[in-house]
Every structure is written in structure tokens, then in C-alpha cells.
Amino acid sequence: MCIVAGHGDNTIDVGLWRTLNVLIGIAVALAFSFALPLHATYSWRYLLARNLRECAHTYARIARGEPLDADEQVAIFAKLGERLVKLRALMPSVAKEIGVSTGRLDTIQRLHRSLLSALEIMATGSSVYADAPKRAEFARHFGAEAKAVRSGLLAMSRALRFGSYVRLLAPVCAHQAGDAACEPPADLRADLHGPYWLSQRFAEQVEQMRGLLLELEPHWNIERRSQAPRER
Secondary structure (H helix, E strand, O other): OOOHHHHOOOHHHHHHHHHHHHHHHHHHOOOOHHHHHOHHHHHHHHHHHHHHHHHHHHHHHHHHHOOOHHHHHHHHHHHHHHHHHHHHHHHHHHHHHHOOOOOHHHHHHHHHHHHHHHHHHHOOOHHHHOOHHHHHHHHHHHHHHHHHHHHHHHHHHHHHHHOOOHHHHOOOOOOOOOOOOOOOOOOOHHHHHHHHHHHHHHHHHHHHHHHHHHHHHHHHHHHHHHHHHHHH
């Protein structure tokens, strides 16, 4: 009001009208904010779902022995890392909205970061840039389990995206660290033992992520919580 009415030929009426316009705009904005609340939980779910889907596609390419271009790899992991940082910023708000401690969300965040680190090591590993015969052998040994891991990542992504928690019920990795199933096959070349071990750890981490998301599902699945009273 002071700026509009205190300079030039404008009268106090112009300042008052502009003040009224601003107040009306504020009232409308507040009305919409209360009527249509923005949940940080949705943003957290969608960002995590998108990262898990990207991990599934990248892991499938690695398991098939497809080489990743250096520039393409940098672009993929730059986007994954950017979403990881955004997820960290959303954690305090998500914890308040769904009624859980930030420590439980931080466990998912740390596991998510470990998945990205393992995937990046696999992408830059020698097996990806090796000759065609070695890539074929790599794909032959990891093909079956890679499909299960990829399906698990996509199932988690869809569960977070659409609230279909039933997709989280199927285990991704049946064995645990130290089991006999973790031992490399006898006919596997020695220089592929490292990628094999890393692939096993990656599968175990995916299974841990599935377990954590399933454990917290009653909290983050806002759609199912909103439908519960109607069902009763």
C-alpha cells in the first residue's frame, strides 16, 4: 500500500484494492492447501519407486552382459543419486505423516544407497566390458536369478507406486549369506567369482528391502488406510 499509494499519482484507493487482491489470493491458496493436502509420503514413495524401477532395468542389462556406455552410465547414476538426495530431505516429513521414527526410514535409505553402490560397481566391473564369450558365460550363470531379482525390484516399485502391497509378499532371494547356494558354481571361471559374489549380495539386499517395505506397509500405504474404515 505504501509503495503504490506513496509514489506518483496513485491514490490510496489503488493501494487498498491491491492489498485486497493479495489477501484474496492468500485465502484461496490456503483453502486449496487445506482441501487438497500435499503428502510428502507420496513424493517419497514415487521417488523410491522410480529408482527401484531404474535399478531393475540397469541390473537386467548387466545380467545379460550388455555393455553400458560410459556417458550413459554417468547419466543413469547421476539421476539415481539425485533422487536419493531428495528422498533424504523428505524423511522428516514422511516420518511425521505416517507415524514412524526417522530411524526406520533411515534404514531403508541406507539400504537404498547400498543397492545403488553395488549396482554401480557391477556396471563398471570387468564382466560388463569383457569380450563376448565372457559376457555370454556371465549371462548364463546369472540369468535365472537375475530375472527373480529384476521381478522383485519391479514388484516393489509397483507396490510403492500404486499401493498394491500384495506384490511385496513373494520373496526375492530364498538364501541368506553363508548358505551353500551362495557358493559359486564349480564350472564358473575364477575371474567371474567377484561379480558372482556381488550379484549374490545385491540379491540379498533386494530381499532385505522387500522385507522392510512390507514391514512398514501399514504405515506408508495411505490408500489402504483410507479404505479400511469403509471395509469395516
